Amino acid sequence: MKNTLYPVFLKLDRLKMLIVGAGEVGCEKLTFLLKSSPDAHITVVAREVLPPVSELLEHYPDVDLNIIRKDFEPADTEGFDLVIAATNFEDLNRQVRDAAKAHGALVNVADTPALCDFYLGSIVTRGSLKVAISTNGQSPTFAKRFRQWLEAILPEETDALLSHLKVFRDQLKGDFETKVKTLNDLTASLVEERQNQQTW
Ligand SMILES: C[C@@]1(CC(=O)O)c2cc3[nH]c(cc4nc(cc5[nH]c(cc(n2)[C@H]1CCC(=O)O)[C@@](C)(CC(=O)O)[C@@H]5CCC(=O)O)C(CC(=O)O)=C4CCC(=O)O)c(CCC(=O)O)c3CC(=O)O
Numbered sequence: 001m002k003n004t005l006y007p008v009f010l011k012l013d014r015l016k017m018l019i020v021g022a023g024e025v026g027c028e029k030l031t032f033l034l035k036s037s038p039d040a041h042i043t044v045v046a047r048e049v050l051p052p053v054s055e056l057l058e059h060y061p062d063v064d065l066n067i068i069r070k071d072f073e074p075a076d077t078e079g080f081d082l083v084i085a086a087t088n089f090e091d092l093n094r095q096v097r098d099a100a101k102a103h104g105a106l107v108n109v110a111d112t113p114a115l116c117d118f119y120l121g122s123i124v125t126r127g128s129l130k131v132a133i134s135t136n137g138q139s140p141t142f143a144k145r146f147r148q149w150l151e152a153i154l155p156e157e158t159d160a161l162l163s164h165l166k167v168f169r170d171q172l173k174g175d176f177e178t179k180v181k182t183l184n185d186l187t188a189s190l191v192e193e194r195q196n197q198q199t200w
């Protein structure tokens with residue numbers, strides 16, 4: 001099966017996100033979102049809210065997380081750029097999707113991949129480096145395990161290396177072509193030395 005998804009890296013501090021449903025799945029999505037993007041602006045609308053969701057407010061004291069305990073109404077999706085439907089009712093999730101689409105948002109429907117405009121991925125972070133993993137919806141568990149494997153093998157000094165490269169990059173003189181060649185020559189050993197060292 002060909003994976004035609006196109007990954008992008010969203011600046012969630014500039015967007016408004018709504019999550020409808022705050023059970024196991026809403027909580028999981030929210031936890032991973034905040035872990036990666038604690039500067040996100042997130043509103044949660046749910047009839048009932050699991051305690052771990054409210055506890056996130058203690059874990060991220062500066063977070064812009066607005067938890068509203070109420071039944072979902074279509075008007076709740078107004079003004080949001082991204083909407084996640086994570087209730088335990090398929091029909092309700094579809095209603096959330098329809099309302100969100102009518103308001104121009106991109107939608108993720110947790111129980112129905114066919115209705116999703118985007119999927120959430122497994123995420124590995126090492127300072128400035130971020131790797132997003134998707135299995136095309138085939139096996140989120142594989143995505144999770146692959147994340148854990150990458151987390152285990154990525155050296156701690158990865159972020160320091162990126163910082164050094166940024167300093168070097170800023171100091172480079174010459175035209176674009178010369179800069180590209182210098183940076184490629186400098187980093188060639190990263191690929192050569194590591195090739196065939198680690199396998200999945
Ligand atoms: C399509 C997608 C839509 C979306 O949610 O965005 C989707 C859909 C579904 N997930 C289901 C189940 C599980 N999901 C997880 C975990 C994760 N799910 C995530 C993403 C995605 N899940 C998107 C595709 C990603 C891709 O392309 O690979 C991760 C990566 C990111 C995140 O959630 O933030 C996160 C791991 C985070 C991490 O640890 O790094 C686990 C494992 C666990 O929790 O241990 C299970 C149980 C085991 C199993 O079923 O595999 C079900 C069945 C529900 C049911 O049966 O009722 C559906 C619906 C369906 O497939 O029909």
Ligand SMILES: NC(=O)C1=CN([C@@H]2O[C@H](COP(=O)(O)OP(=O)(O)OC[C@H]3O[C@@H](n4cnc5c(N)ncnc54)[C@H](O)[C@@H]3O)[C@@H](O)[C@H]2O)C=CC1
Pocket residue numbers: 020021022023024025026045046047048049050070071072086087088089090092109110111140
């Ligand atoms: N994408 C994914 O990674 C996964 C998706 N799922 C699917 O996600 C869905 C949700 O599962 P859980 O979180 O375990 O369910 P849950 O029962 O723990 O939580 C459901 C949430 O929806 C809220 N809700 C229900 N009716 C509502 C209404 N009218 N208005 C506002 N909020 C309402 C509940 O109060 C609760 O907060 C299920 O359909 C499940 O199949 C399950 C596992 C993983």
